Amino acid sequence: MKPAPVTSALTSARTVSPRTPDTATDSLSGRSVASAISPRKIIHCDCDCFYASVEMRDDPSLRGRPLAVGGRPDSRGVIATCNYEARRFGIHSAMSSALAVRKCPDLLIVPPAMDKYRAASRQIMAIYREYTELIEPLSLDEAYLDVTDATHHQRSATSIAAEIRARVAATVGVTVSAGVAPNKFVAKIASDWNKPDGMFIVKPHQVDAFVAALPVSKLFGVGRVTAAKLEQLGVRTCADLRDWEAVELHRHFGVFGQRLLELSRGIDSRPVRPDRERKSVSVETTYPIDLRTLADCAAEIPTLAAQLDGRIARAGAAAQIRKLFVKIRFADFQRTTVECMAVTPTVPALLALLEKGWARRAQPARLLGVGVRLVDGAGDAQPDLFAQPIEDAPHATC
Numbered sequence: 001m002k003p004a005p006v007t008s009a010l011t012s013a014r015t016v017s018p019r020t021p022d023t024a025t026d027s028l029s030g031r032s033v034a035s036a037i038s039p040r041k042i043i044h045c046d047c048d049c050f051y052a053s054v055e056m057r058d059d060p061s062l063r064g065r066p067l068a069v070g071g072r073p074d075s076r077g078v079i080a081t082c083n084y085e086a087r088r089f090g091i092h093s094a095m096s097s098a099l100a101v102r103k104c105p106d107l108l109i110v111p112p113a114m115d116k117y118r119a120a121s122r123q124i125m126a127i128y129r130e131y132t133e134l135i136e137p138l139s140l141d142e143a144y145l146d147v148t149d150a151t152h153h154q155r156s157a158t159s160i161a162a163e164i165r166a167r168v169a170a171t172v173g174v175t176v177s178a179g180v181a182p183n184k185f186v187a188k189i190a191s192d193w194n195k196p197d198g199m200f201i202v203k204p205h206q207v208d209a210f211v212a213a214l215p216v217s218k219l220f221g222v223g224r225v226t227a228a229k230l231e232q233l234g235v236r237t238c239a240d241l242r243d244w245e246a247v248e249l250h251r252h253f254g255v256f257g258q259r260l261l262e263l264s265r266g267i268d269s270r271p272v273r274p275d276r277e278r279k280s281v282s283v284e285t286t287y288p289i290d291l292r293t294l295a296d297c298a299a300e301i302p303t304l305a306a307q308l309d310g311r312i313a314r315a316g317a318a319a320q321i322r323k324l325f326v327k328i329r330f331a332d333f334q335r336t337t338v339e340c341m342a343v344t345p346t347v348p349a350l351l352a353l354l355e356k357g358w359a360r361r362a363q364p365a366r367l368l369g370v371g372v373r374l375v376d377g378a379g380d381a382q383p384d385l386f387a388q389p390i391e392d393a394p395h396a397t398c
């Protein structure tokens with residue numbers, strides 16, 4: 001591998017320590033000089049249409065036809081995952097199953113089998129752990145791996161990623177796409193580049209050009225509304241963003257302006273956090289035009305609830321829900337959150353929370369969010385001894 005530049009504006013701050021010195025050692029700090037200045041090696045691993053892949057693995061007759069995993073079209077079901085044949089019809093996760101079937105009448109929707117997906121996920125994570133302890137799972141099928149200190153394959157992150165992909169395919173029977181880069185943000189985008197069953201490497205000296213060409217909508221935290229606002233300002237790509245002064249971006253986007261500038265330069269020093277625990281799952285929408293009345297807000301709740309269902313399914317978190325919440329950001333940017341004990345995010349319960357939150361200010365809303373809080377240690381959940389008995393919870397209105 002080509003030696004990294006000694007200093008680079010794109011080199012993220014090292015955040016992982018302690019480390020084994022691999023070359024010279026700084027006599028004052030005792031830390032490796034090379035490790036203090038060399039870029040990190042992050043792999044973002046993302047299984048391809050994970051739930052659908054597991055189903056096709058277990059029943060090969062499902063291969064080659066449009067397949068989705070999700071809820072029933074005749075209830076309020078949503079698509080959790082679909083295979084690539086289904087994606088050709090415009091079907092995607094979080095879409096209502098009813099709409100998916102309209103787009104593709106031949107679509108076969110199978111109900112989720114979470115135990116099976118969890119078992120496959122455990123096998124996959126065990127393979128990752130043979131290369132590094134620094135693993136941050138984002139969901140059952142997605143994780144960041146920091147392999148900076150991994151000694152396999154002469155320290156080549158590219159070779160490690162290739163071997164991981166081959167081993168998961170051979171042992172678990174599903175394919176993983178991987179992105180390799182010096183930080184999480186670039187690695188995550190890279191894993192999407194050659195999907196499915198692909199890999200994309202962004203070496204430290206390539207980060208600058210790779211990020212410059214990205215549309216701003218690819219940046220972490222840039223949703224539809226922010227992208228539209230940037231577009232209005234004439235900013236389409238990260239290269240466009242780099243021309244802006246921090247103070248100007250701050251004026252338009254508040255503290256997020258600084259983050260935008262960093263991301264547009266490929267800078268992301270967030271560490272891979274192996275101890276990360278998911279505490280909540282939520283979705284929110286900022287509306288291009290404020291929702292003026294409570295009825296306007298209430299009309300949005302079923303859509304948000306359906307998106308939330310999809311996200312909960314993908315996170316495998318359905319069994320860990322202990323509270324619901326609704327968040328409202330009003331036109332004056334004041335924010336309020338209302339929550340209640342519950343184990344299922346039903347539309348009536350969310351509407352009751354909305355009504356309560358709305359009453360606090362009773363003015364137009366620019367953002368609505370709905371979400372669930374999870375029991376501690378979700379993913380490997382223990383019952384929460386301090387929560388209300390669940391019999392009381394499902395339709396609680398606080």
Ligand SMILES: [Mg+2]
Binds near residue numbers: 046047049141
């Ligand atoms: Mg995936």
